[in-house]
Structures are given as structure tokens and as C-alpha cells.
Amino acid sequence: MLVVKDLWVRYDEIPVLRGVSLEVREGELVALVGANGAGKSTFLKTVAGLLTPYQGDVLLEGRSLVGLPPHQIVRQGIALVPEGRRLFTRLTVYENLLTGAATRPDPQERRQMLEEVFDLFPRLAERRHQKAGTLSGGEQQMLAIARALMARPRLLMLDEPSLGLMPKLVDLILETLQRLNREQGMTILLVEQNVREALDIAHRGYVLQSGRIVMQGTGQELLASEEIQKAYLGM
Ligand SMILES: Nc1ncnc2c1ncn2[C@@H]1O[C@H](COP(=O)(O)OP(=O)(O)OP(=O)(O)O)[C@@H](O)[C@H]1O
Numbered sequence: 001m002l003v004v005k006d007l008w009v010r011y012d013e014i015p016v017l018r019g020v021s022l023e024v025r026e027g028e029l030v031a032l033v034g035a036n037g038a039g040k041s042t043f044l045k046t047v048a049g050l051l052t053p054y055q056g057d058v059l060l061e062g063r064s065l066v067g068l069p070p071h072q073i074v075r076q077g078i079a080l081v082p083e084g085r086r087l088f089t090r091l092t093v094y095e096n097l098l099t100g101a102a103t104r105p106d107p108q109e110r111r112q113m114l115e116e117v118f119d120l121f122p123r124l125a126e127r128r129h130q131k132a133g134t135l136s137g138g139e140q141q142m143l144a145i146a147r148a149l150m151a152r153p154r155l156l157m158l159d160e161p162s163l164g165l166m167p168k169l170v171d172l173i174l175e176t177l178q179r180l181n182r183e184q185g186m187t188i189l190l191v192e193q194n195v196r197e198a199l200d201i202a203h204r205g206y207v208l209q210s211g212r213i214v215m216q217g218t219g220q221e222l223l224a225s226e227e228i229q230k231a232y233l234g235m
Pocket residue numbers: 011012016034035036037038039040041042043083
């Protein structure tokens with residue numbers, strides 16, 4: 001579905017991604033892990049059209065996305081849950097969800113999507129008229145994911161959805177992603193600091209280090225690797 005080839009991205013002349021190639025097949029859950037500053041967020045932002053590579057290509061079902069503005073990329077079926085949630089804090093839960101459906105004007109389809117995300121996160125249903133800025137951190141993260149789902153993406157990308165959450169909520173978020181993948185066949189690209197949990201639910205994973213992919217394999221292969229255990233699992 002998504003094929004990224006030899007991607008180079010720089011900020012102020014300094015290359016941060018140095019020839020990253022990565023693939024996400026339809027129906028897969030793929031984890032991208034790596035240390036702070038490795039370039040994970042830069043990678044997701046580039047796929048989402050927020051940054052432009054100076055070399056390489058991003059292909060969705062064979063068509064290049066490079067140079068398209070972010071809203072066009074959403075229309076092509078890719079949604080990003082950005083690092084730090086980026087909600088409209090003064091809008092309600094319901095209003096935030098509607099902003100996610102900007103590319104879906106059909107009211108019937110919107111109602112159906114609202115029902116689906118409220119089923120997925122009942123806490124949001126109870127709080128639909130609450131201002132997003134007053135939600136707890138975990139609830140805000142649920143809202144950020146739900147808002148991305150309102151665009152009915154074919155590929156859902158998430159940048160550290162469990163950041164700052166207590167372990168029980170981390171589990172809830174990751175289990176929800178696994179369910180979306182298994183039960184609805186949603187294709188997911190997940191960036192996570194919780195390396196063990198992410199690789200545990202992922203079909204495949206990639207390790208990014210200083211802007212390069214240094215390892216890839218199935219989730220279980222990576223979990224079993226001595227290098228991963230030393231570098232990321234504290235073993
Ligand atoms: N707008 C920017 N201008 C200049 N440098 C940037 C900018 N954004 C990121 N960088 C640098 O690019 C590198 C990669 O950053 P990025 O945010 O992609 O890392 P990351 O893997 O997501 O890290 P983390 O796990 O801490 O979120 C870092 O060295 C960062 O300082």
C-alpha cells in the first residue's frame with residue numbers, strides 16, 4: 001500500500017532522514033521504533049505532506065504523494081495522529097471529531113463514523129460536549145485517534161499515541177489499535193516509545209537510527225534480537 005523509497009529529508013541543510021526505505025502492506029500493522037531524535041516524527045510528517053523530501057519517493061498504491069499538500073494526502077486515505085495530539089482545545093469533543101471529517105461531507109457517513117468512534121471509545125461519547133482542553137491526557141489521546149478515524153483513512157499513522165499515559169491506558173490504546181487492525185483490516189503505521197508493546201502487536205517493525213533503517217523484521221524477530229533487547233528493552 002505504502003512504499004517509501006530512499007527518502008532524504010533535511011532541516012536547514014542538515015539531513016535528518018538519510019535514505020529511508022520502508023513498506024506497509026495492506027492490512028498490516030507496522031511499528032517504527034528508534035531513539036529520541038532518530039527521525040521518526042520527521043518520517044511521518046514527510047509521508048503526511050507536512051515536509052518535502054529532497055530525494056526519494058513516497059508512493060501510495062503506486063502513485064507518488066511527494067509535493068501534494070497535506071489535505072490532498074488525507075483525501076488519498078492517509079491520516080496522521082501527530083505527536084502531542086494537537087486538538088482544538090476550546091472546541092468540544094464533538095466539534096473536534098467533525099474537524100476530522102472535513103473530507104467527508106456526507107451527513108449520513110458522518111453520523112455512522114461518529115457512532116463507530118463512540119463505540120470504540122465510550123468515554124468520548126459520555127463527554128461529547130466537554131471542551132477538549134479539559135479532557136484528561138488519556139481522553140485527549142483517544143480523541144486524537146478518534147478524530148483521525150473520522151476521515152476513514154485506509155492508512156492510519158500514529159506518532160507516539162501512548163506518550164505520557166499510565167500503563168493501563170497505554171494497553172488500552174494499543175489494544176484498540178490492534179482491534180482496528182484485526183477486525184476492520186485497517187492498515188496502521190505506529191511510532192512508539194513502548195518498544196516491547198509495539199513490536200508485540202506489530203506484524204513487522206523497522207528500527208530507525210540517526211536517519212537510517214538499521215534493522216527490520218517481524219515483530220517477534222525484532223523482540224528476540226539481542227541488539228534490540230540491549231538498546232530498547234533494557235535487558
Ligand atoms: N523543525 C526542525 N528544525 C530543525 N531541526 C529539527 C526540526 N524538527 C526536528 N529536528 C531535528 O531532527 C531530528 C529528528 O527529529 P524527530 O522529531 O524526527 O525525531 P524523533 O525520532 O521523532 O524523536 P522523539 O522520539 O524524541 O520524538 C532531531 O535531531 C531534531 O532536533
